[in-house]
Amino acid sequence: MQIKANDFVQSATIAIHDITLQTALDRGTGRGVNGRIAGMAEANHAAALREQARASRLRALHDMPDLLEQFEQKFTERGGTVLYAEDAQACNELVIEIARQHGVHKIVKGKSMATEETGLNHALEDAGLEVIETDLGEFVVQIDHDTPSHIVYPIIHKTREQVSALFVEKLGIEPTTDPGALTKAARAYMRDHFLSADMGITGGNFAIAETGTIAIVTNEGNGRMCSSLPRVHVAVVGIEKVIENVDDFGTLVQLLTRSATGQRLTAYVHMMSGPAHVEDEDGPEQMYVIFLDNGRSRIRETEYAEALACIRCGACLNTCPVYQNVGGHSYGWVYPGPIGAVITPLMVGIHNAAPLPHASSLCGACKTACPVDIDIPAMLLRLRADLVDEGDTPAVITGAIKGWRVAMSNQALYEASGKAASIASRAIAEDGQLHNLPGMLGNWTKNRDFPAFAPKSFHELWRERKLNGKR
Amino acid sequence: MAKHIRQLPAKHKKVSFFVTCIVDMIYPETGLSAVEVLERLGCEVDFPQAQTCCGQMGFNAGYRDDATAVAKHFLDSYKDAEVIVTPSGSCATMVRHFYTDLFADDPAWYDRAVYAASITWELTEFIVDGLGITDIGAALDLPIKVALHDACHGLRGLGIKEQPRALVGSMGGVTVEELKGADQCCGFGGLFAIKMPDVSGAMLNDKVQAIVESAADVIVTCDASCLTQMNGGLSRQGCPKRVVHIADMLAGKVGQNAD
Numbered sequence: 001m002q003i004k005a006n007d008f009v010q011s012a013t014i015a016i017h018d019i020t021l022q023t024a025l026d027r028g029t030g031r032g033v034n035g036r037i038a039g040m041a042e043a044n045h046a047a048a049l050r051e052q053a054r055a056s057r058l059r060a061l062h063d064m065p066d067l068l069e070q071f072e073q074k075f076t077e078r079g080g081t082v083l084y085a086e087d088a089q090a091c092n093e094l095v096i097e098i099a100r101q102h103g104v105h106k107i108v109k110g111k112s113m114a115t116e117e118t119g120l121n122h123a124l125e126d127a128g129l130e131v132i133e134t135d136l137g138e139f140v141v142q143i144d145h146d147t148p149s150h151i152v153y154p155i156i157h158k159t160r161e162q163v164s165a166l167f168v169e170k171l172g173i174e175p176t177t178d179p180g181a182l183t184k185a186a187r188a189y190m191r192d193h194f195l196s197a198d199m200g201i202t203g204g205n206f207a208i209a210e211t212g213t214i215a216i217v218t219n220e221g222n223g224r225m226c227s228s229l230p231r232v233h234v235a236v237v238g239i240e241k242v243i244e245n246v247d248d249f250g251t252l253v254q255l256l257t258r259s260a261t262g263q264r265l266t267a268y269v270h271m272m273s274g275p276a277h278v279e280d281e282d283g284p285e286q287m288y289v290i291f292l293d294n295g296r297s298r299i300r301e302t303e304y305a306e307a308l309a310c311i312r313c314g315a316c317l318n319t320c321p322v323y324q325n326v327g328g329h330s331y332g333w334v335y336p337g338p339i340g341a342v343i344t345p346l347m348v349g350i351h352n353a354a355p356l357p358h359a360s361s362l363c364g365a366c367k368t369a370c371p372v373d374i375d376i377p378a379m380l381l382r383l384r385a386d387l388v389d390e391g392d393t394p395a396v397i398t399g400a401i402k403g404w405r406v407a408m409s410n411q412a413l414y415e416a417s418g419k420a421a422s423i424a425s426r427a428i429a430e431d432g433q434l435h436n437l438p439g440m441l442g443n444w445t446k447n448r449d450f451p452a453f454a455p456k457s458f459h460e461l462w463r464e465r466k467l468n469g470k471r
Numbered sequence: 472m473a474k475h476i477r478q479l480p481a482k483h484k485k486v487s488f489f490v491t492c493i494v495d496m497i498y499p500e501t502g503l504s505a506v507e508v509l510e511r512l513g514c515e516v517d518f519p520q521a522q523t524c525c526g527q528m529g530f531n532a533g534y535r536d537d538a539t540a541v542a543k544h545f546l547d548s549y550k551d552a553e554v555i556v557t558p559s560g561s562c563a564t565m566v567r568h569f570y571t572d573l574f575a576d577d578p579a580w581y582d583r584a585v586y587a588a589s590i591t592w593e594l595t596e597f598i599v600d601g602l603g604i605t606d607i608g609a610a611l612d613l614p615i616k617v618a619l620h621d622a623c624h625g626l627r628g629l630g631i632k633e634q635p636r637a638l639v640g641s642m643g644g645v646t647v648e649e650l651k652g653a654d655q656c657c658g659f660g661g662l663f664a665i666k667m668p669d670v671s672g673a674m675l676n677d678k679v680q681a682i683v684e685s686a687a688d689v690i691v692t693c694d695a696s697c698l699t700q701m702n703g704g705l706s707r708q709g710c711p712k713r714v715v716h717i718a719d720m721l722a723g724k725v726g727q728n729a730d
Contacts, residue, residue, distance in 0.1 A: 009667060009669075009670075012667070012669060012670050013669045016669055016670065016673045321655055321656045321658065321674045321677065322670055322674070324677075325670060325673040325674060325677075326670060326673075355667075357533075358662075358663065358666055358667065359667065359670070360660070360663065361623070361656045361658060361659060361660025361661075361663045361671070361674070362531060362623070362624075362660055362661075362663075363623035363627070363655075363656035363660070364623055364624070364626075364627035364628065365623075365627070365654075365655070365656065367627070368627055381530070381531065381533070383533075384531070384532060384533030385533040385534075385535050386533070387533055388532070388533040388534050388535070393532075393533065397532065397662070397666075398534075401528075401529050401532060401534045401537050402537065404524075404528060404529060404537070404541075405529060405534075405537040405540050405541060407523075408492070408523045408524040408526070408541045408544065409523070409540050409541060409543075409544045410523075410544075411520060411521045411522075411523060414492075414523040414524075418492075418495065418496045421496065422496065433706055435707075440665055441665065443664075443665045443666070443668040444664060444665055444668065444703070446668045446669075446672070447668060447669075447672035447675070447704070447707065448664075448672065448675065448700065448703030448704050448706075448707050449702075449703045449706040449707050450699070450703055451497055451699065451702070451703075453496050453497050454496065454497060454498065454499045454500075456499060457495050457496050457499055458490045458494060458495040458496075458499035458502040458503070458518075459495060459520065460499075461499050461500075461502070461503060462502075462518045462520075465503075
């Protein structure tokens with residue numbers, strides 16, 4: 001996927017003025033936030049559960065190489081095949097190779113952020129393979145030649161009305177905005193494809209090392225169709241998704257669903273530990289797990305390792321006031337929102353995503369919402385420091401900060417600059433307000449007033465107070 | 472990341488007031504209000520003259536070296552302090568959580584940072600948790616409906632939510648109303664407001680709308696920076712409602728600040 005993260009400011013401005021998008025985002029994020037709050041409120045010992053979940057993720061990241069090995073051993077014992085992809089291209093090549101090997105023509109696909117990351121669909125199509133997305137949201141994205149804008153709700157940026165218009169055009173249905181009718185139309189379209197596909201591709205929410213099991217958490221049941229109907233099933237999973245055992249899975253899965261949609265559990269949770277055995281009535285003849293690295297091993301060695309603890313619930317997106325206003329596409333790559341603002345610079349290079357660490361007021365709502373308590377604001381701060389260290393910051397800001405440092409390190413200079421600002425601001429203020437500041441400060445007065453500085457500072461008032469005999 | 476450092480007992484100690492740069496220069500009367508409230512509650516208040524800024528602006532922008540220089544100046548200014556109280560949850564968070572981060576590799580300064588963190592309090596937190604007072608025995612002359620806006624750093628960095636509500640709720644003549652999305656960021660975020668004015672402005676619009684829809688006449692908050700952002704939006708959009716600092720509210724000076 002093309003990286004457009006450096007266009008964040010421009011894209012965000014366009015998004016903010018897109019009324020249809022704003023309607024869609026208000027509906028979608030509002031539903032997400034309310035769902036999570038209600039879902040977590042009725043969880044037993046929610047705070048302890050969250051601590052346990054965090055601990056299990058950090059432990060798994062620490063032990064990742066061993067856990068991957070254990071997973072491979074268990075999964076291979078049951079007849080599956082584990083492959084590793086160093087980067088996006090290697091991953092796509094592996095999938096194409098598997099397809100060739102098994103004479104595959106048609107592929108049905110479940111929702112997977114990892115394959116968005118690798119741009120798998122385009123690679124498969126270029127290799128002459130037919131791919132059909134079967135997650136409803138991803139299906140809409142595919143037939144509209146769009147990209148997902150949310151980790152859990154791919155088409156949170158679209159209104160029901162837009163989906164209806166799209167289905168009228170592409171599927172030839174009668175106009176309707178009834179979600180049930182729209183879903184039915186998509187199902188009818190997909191049914192034949194499920195039955196005639198040679199291969200199914202899914203992601204994986206968790207890879208359980210203890211048992212060699214891939215777990216997928218869905219609400220539409222399409223994941224199960226993709227993984228059990230075709231002859232070959234390939235799960236593409238980030239290496240950081242590996243967890244230690246089934247107990248940890250039990251903890252994490254309920255936090256995932258409660259945080260993502262507010263559900264105690266989604267309608268479908270599939271756990272797959274290999275291809276179908278002789279005695280099984282259904283299931284794939286071949287099952288592959290491709291573990292995707294794509295920079296994760298490198299990140300794991302840095303002070304940003306905690307970012308890999310993310311379980312992709314999307315709660316930080318829903319709750320983020322920036323995301324709520326700018327939507328996912330503004331972030332310019334696969335992973336949007338607060339966690340995207342951390343992961344994207346780490347994965348694609350900080351100079352290719354320089355605005356993202358600054359696309360936050362550091363309000364901390366993301367950390368509060370995160371089911372594994374990832375300290376996203378602290379990592380954004382650290383990324384900002386990295387940008388400064390690498391000289392990737394506007395000269396005007398650097399100059400201002402150097403001046404600020406000098407003034408703030410000396411009381412006399414501090415008071416003198418305050419006095420100067422007081423005189424200047426009061427000279428141009430109208431009714432005590434500044435409406436049109438020059439230079440970069442004009443960015444403030446673009447949509448807000450700023451108060452004139454006081455005639456006398458607190459320092460001065462305090463000295464007068466003392467002279468007047470008050471302690 | 473930031474370690475949470477336990478607060479030392481604060482009762483019966485001299486208060487070294489940290490006014491913050493923004494209150495010092497733009498809202499000095501609010502600083503006086505805070506001092507008056509503390510004195511009324513029996514505190515001896517001192518104002519170390521050398522003080523300037525906590526260093527957060529540089530820190531949040533990623534300039535750790537420059538922030539470190541300013542933080543050292545702060546620690547020098549308060550080297551004799553027993554208790555530091557400031558009318559800002561954001562500046563208090565900087566001292567409480569991020570100084571130890573800045574000085575992680577500098578043992579001598581690290582110890583000083585830990586001590587400063589353990590004696591620094593946000594104003595309402597100091598009154599309620601430090602002094603154990605929830606009713607300051609104040610009343611307003613005219614009855615007024617107020618709502619609280621939770622400032623992000625105070626709320627999520629220091630857990631300040633109930634303290635200002637308790638104090639404001641205890642005042643005679645005050646009815647506390649709801650503000651929808653009270654814990655949602657106003658969009659200030661320091662340089663964020665300048666670097667991304669459209670995003671910051673969109674967040675501000677959401678907040679202004681909530682204030683307009685609220686039954687409250689006045690919004691009370693614990694941070695002058697959020698107040699500046701919100702009042703800037705209210706003023707620009709011609710809404711007569713204003714946000715006041717909790718220090719002015721507790722000092723009974725609401726009329727003065729609310730235009």
